[in-house]
Amino acid sequence: MRKDPVFCGNEICCAAYAFVNTVQDASIDYRLFELTSSVPFGVKHQREPDFSRLLTTFCDPNIGVERGAQLWGYRQKKENFTEGREAACYIAEESRERGCLVGPVDMGRLGYLMLPALYTNMDHYLAVHQRDGQIFLMDSEGILTRQITKEEMCHWFDAGNLPEARGCLSVRSFEKKEKMTGRLREEAAIKGSVRWIQNNMQKAKGGQAVIQCCEWLTEQSPARWKLSFLYDLSYLMQRKILQADWFLHAERFSVCKEKESSVNRELVQEQICLLQWIFRLLQKENSVDIERFYRLAELEERLTGYFHIV
Numbered sequence: 001m002r003k004d005p006v007f008c009g010n011e012i013c014c015a016a017y018a019f020v021n022t023v024q025d026a027s028i029d030y031r032l033f034e035l036t037s038s039v040p041f042g043v044k045h046q047r048e049p050d051f052s053r054l055l056t057t058f059c060d061p062n063i064g065v066e067r068g069a070q071l072w073g074y075r076q077k078k079e080n081f082t083e084g085r086e087a088a089c090y091i092a093e094e095s096r097e098r099g100c101l102v103g104p105v106d107m108g109r110l111g112y113l114m115l116p117a118l119y120t121n122m123d124h125y126l127a128v129h130q131r132d133g134q135i136f137l138m139d140s141e142g143i144l145t146r147q148i149t150k151e152e153m154c155h156w157f158d159a160g161n162l163p164e165a166r167g168c169l170s171v172r173s174f175e176k177k178e179k180m181t182g183r184l185r186e187e188a189a190i191k192g193s194v195r196w197i198q199n200n201m202q203k204a205k206g207g208q209a210v211i212q213c214c215e216w217l218t219e220q221s222p223a224r225w226k227l228s229f230l231y232d233l234s235y236l237m238q239r240k241i242l243q244a245d246w247f248l249h250a251e252r253f254s255v256c257k258e259k260e261s262s263v264n265r266e267l268v269q270e271q272i273c274l275l276q277w278i279f280r281l282l283q284k285e286n287s288v289d290i291e292r293f294y295r296l297a298e299l300e301e302r303l304t305g306y307f308h309i310v
Contacts, residue, residue: 014125015061017140021127022099036193037064040239042200045209051225055232058204060164071189073178080168088153095130101172102126106160123164187253207301214293222286233279244268
């Protein structure tokens with residue numbers, strides 16, 4: 001698929017990256033894992049004071065990563081913590097044996113990032129492993145590996161007030177339980193994710209969320225929400241690119257017919273073009289493209305209708 005220069009972010013969300021970095025299973029297609037987590041499907045609008053979730057995922061990655069792990073044959077061990085020191089002590093012990101997926105953490109607390117305060121109230125996920133008694137983290141925000149101390153984990157690994165966290169910092173490790181590999185494993189994951197994708201699309205009421213977002217933005221000064229919304233638009237484009245990929249996989253494994261796949265991929269491609277125009281107009285003119293917002297909402301309703309009948 002041609003990559004438009006407007007979208008230049010990560011290919012998948014941080015939770016999916018954290019999972020593949022934790023389990024170190026080279027046989028998992030990371031884009032396919034993201035799709036089978038169901039996270040790319042379903043959009044919702046939230047009105048928060050910091051404008052951080054204007055058009056966000058219906059299924060948050062904290063749920064999606066568990067779905068994906070199950071479908072790819074992994075048993076999860078999960079512990080929740082409300083206090084950073086307890087979490088750090090647990091990670092220091094658990095990571096001796098296997099990698100740990102940590103999150104959601106409040107990204108604004110991660111002191112190794114440049115200007116972390118810019119990311120306050122954004123949920124984020126990390127992979128932590130241990131080698132020769134030293135603890136290292138991997139962060140999809142360009143941190144391939146960084147040594148980290150228990151004291152740093154105490155201060156930096158905190159869920160804060162993230163709605164996705166529900167008051168807890170989760171630490172997960174994984175054990176592979178299924179021996180299925182290759183095409184059979186991918187087919188099982190795609191077919192197993194359909195029910196969750198249907199649920200996301202039907203409950204999200206994405207078209208309505210897009211309209212509500214447009215109305216909310218027109219009531220506020222662009223200076224208050226512009227940067228946050230450009231971020232949201234970029235990641236919505238990311239998810240739409242993944243959705244187009246899903247239809248190819250669904251066609252490959254006979255989840256949908258070739259004609260349905262083609263029609264829906266064209267629909268998603270039009271949505272991507274609309275998002276690009278909305279992005280450009282906002283970036284260059286501080287203007288909300290209402291007409292294209294409504295077309296985007298109409299197409300989201302059509303896409304939702306398809307998943308009612310899959």
